[in-house]
Amino acid sequence: MDHHGNGETGLELRLPPSLWAATARPAPRTAKLDSDIEADVVVIGGGFTGLRAALELAEGGVAVAVCEAGEPGWGASGRNGGQVNPLFNILPEEVIRCVGPVFGPRLIRAVIESADELFGLVRRHRMVCEAEQKGWIQAAHCRPAIGVIDRRRRGWSQAGADIVALGKRELRERAGTAAYDAGILVKRGGSVQPLSYARELAAAALGAGARIYHGARAELLRQERTCWHVRCGKFGVRAKFVLLCTNGYTDGLWPGLEETIVPLISAQAATEILPESTLAEILVNRETLADTRRVVFYTRKVDRCRLVFGSRGNSDFAGGAADIARMRAGIARVFPQLASARMEFCWSGRIAYTPDHLPHLHEPAPGLLIGLGYNGRGVAMSTVMGRVLAERALGKPAEELTFPTTPLRRIPLHRFRRLGVRIATGWFGLRDELDRRISTLLHRR
Ligand SMILES: Cc1cc2nc3c(=O)[nH]c(=O)nc-3n(C[C@H](O)[C@H](O)[C@H](O)COP(=O)(O)OP(=O)(O)OC[C@H]3O[C@@H](n4cnc5c(N)ncnc54)[C@H](O)[C@@H]3O)c2cc1C
Structure with missing residues (x-):
């Protein structure tokens, strides 16, 4: 496979040097x-969303072509934490308030079942991607957050999720950290090796008859009477349907779409290989962990011998010195026993944030479908969205889908997003730390 830097967009088209790529x-x-x-459907973007859609379409007997600017899994799908987290941060009642009484219950069910859907797909296609459904722990970083996760546990349990409360002692025993006073265990959660999962999705789609093109950046999207034309450099694809699956890497290809999300950078670091005994008490049942910080810490063990730790990032591709320093500080806070571990990899990517914290499905023109905005919970939800996009392209009426089809809503002052994100993440990080310190002080008394 060729790898190229793309001079025009400034985006690297190699994979970042991550633990996953290695x-x-x-x-x-x-x-x-x-x-x-020519194809029946052209998919733009070869991450989980686009590849799941391509797989479903190819299995449905549709001629599908995927145009991916890099290679399958190049974006967030090949770089994420691999945490399969079947829960939104907002409560079920807020989901219903946002999307109404028809789509609300469907969306709630889809979230709760999203991890099962992913692991079922992995099993059905015998994908080799280190998939494990061992649960996901969400830990409260300060006293007020304990109330938040308790409401989350009660709300989502009532809606049918399998969630249990964890106290400080249980957290210490299960997760090997004394940094949190309480948490919840979402039992259907789990983990995958994300780049392997993306590649296995691509392999399954190819096996079902999909065509996948690497180095195919869609530069122009044009409707010509009853068909769409997607131009990638010198050549192009003509199709009846276009699925736009570019999530955090969305650019100006479709007017106004970029302004509906805020791309945020998340970075991760993986430690060197550590003696198994060093990690024996950490996440003993191989659960994954994320906390309630506004600038979230998330972590998991890989192969019993490395810790992977993530939080917000600065650089957009390979993690820079500031990212490594931030991950080190995070590890020292959560697992002080690993404070001196050497970081062997550090990398980063873009997630897509939406103001209502929900994924969005759009159909701004007949035959053009868009699914994006997973707010850092996209491993499971993009797998669901890909299926839903395929269902729509196969003819399912919009009113019967899992997600409501919404108009593009531009975020006000979007052109100041970079500055806004920098100020907000700095301020949120400060507030996270203040909350933690105040809680510790008050608790001591
Ligand atoms: C560091 C990090 C950690 C994360 N951790 C987790 C986690 O643990 N759990 C979780 O649930 N979620 C996590 N996420 C979020 C999750 O990875 C994403 O929500 C999910 O991968 C989105 O998949 P996608 O296919 O929609 O987008 P992507 O995987 O980003 O794919 C979009 C693709 O579109 C391509 N593209 C863009 N423009 C064009 C164009 N014009 N023409 C052709 N191709 C184009 C890009 O090259 C890219 O490959 C994390 C994200 C990051 C960055």
Whole structure:
């Protein structure tokens, strides 16, 4: 496969040097777009959303072509924490308030079942991607957050999720950290090796008959009477449907879409290989962990021998010195016993934030479908969205889908987002730390 830097967009098209890239399944054979082609559906973006959609469509007997600017899994899908977290941060009643009494219950059910859907897909296609459904712990970083996760546990349990409360002692025993006083265990959660999962999705889609093109950046999207034309450099694809699955990497391809999300940078670091005994008391049942910080800390063990730790990032591709320093500080806070561990990899990518904290499905023109905005919970939800996009392209009426089809809503003052994100994350990080310190002080008395 060729790898190129893209001078025009400034985006690197190699994979960032991550733990996932170093240990993933080999990439499946994808093609170069070297002629004009036709398809029933063209998918733009080869992450979990686009690849799941391509798989479903190909299995449904549809001629589908995926145009991916880098290679399958190049975006967030090949770089994330691999945490399969079947829960929104907002409560079920807020979901209903946002999307109404028809779509609300459907969306709630889809979230609760999202991890089962992913693991079921992995099993059905015998994907080799280190998939484990061992649960996800969400830990409260300060006293007020204990009330928040308790309401979350009660609300989502009532809606059908399998969640139990964890006290400080249980957290210490299960997770090997004394940094949190309380948490919840979401039992259907789990983990995957994300780049392997993306590649296995791509391999399954190819096996079902999909065509996948790497290095195929869609530069122009044009409607021509009853069909769409997607131009990627010298060549193009003509199709009846376009699925736009570019999430945090969305640019100006479709007017106004970029302004509906805020791309945020998340970074992760993986430690060097550590003696198994060092990690024996950490996340003993191989659960994953994320906390309630506004600038979240998330972590998991990989292969019993490394810790992967993530939080907000500065650099957009390979983690820089500031990112490594931030991950080190986070590890020292949560697992002080690992404070001196060397970081062997650090990398980052873009997530797409939406103001209502919900994923969005749009159909701004006949035959153009868009699914994005997973707010850092996209491993499971993009897998669901890909299926839903495929269902729509296969003819399911919009009113029967899992997600409501909403108009594009531009975020006010979007052009100041970079500055806004910098100020907000700095301020939120400060508030997280203040909350923690105040809680510790008050608790001591
Ligand atoms: C560091 C990090 C950690 C995360 N951790 C977790 C986690 O633990 N759990 C969780 O649930 N979620 C997590 N997420 C979020 C999750 O990874 C995403 O929500 C999910 O991968 C989104 O998948 P996607 O297919 O929609 O987008 P992406 O995987 O980002 O794919 C979009 C693709 O579109 C391509 N593209 C863009 N423009 C064009 C164009 N014009 N033409 C062709 N191709 C184009 C890009 O190259 C890219 O490959 C994390 C994200 C990051 C960055």
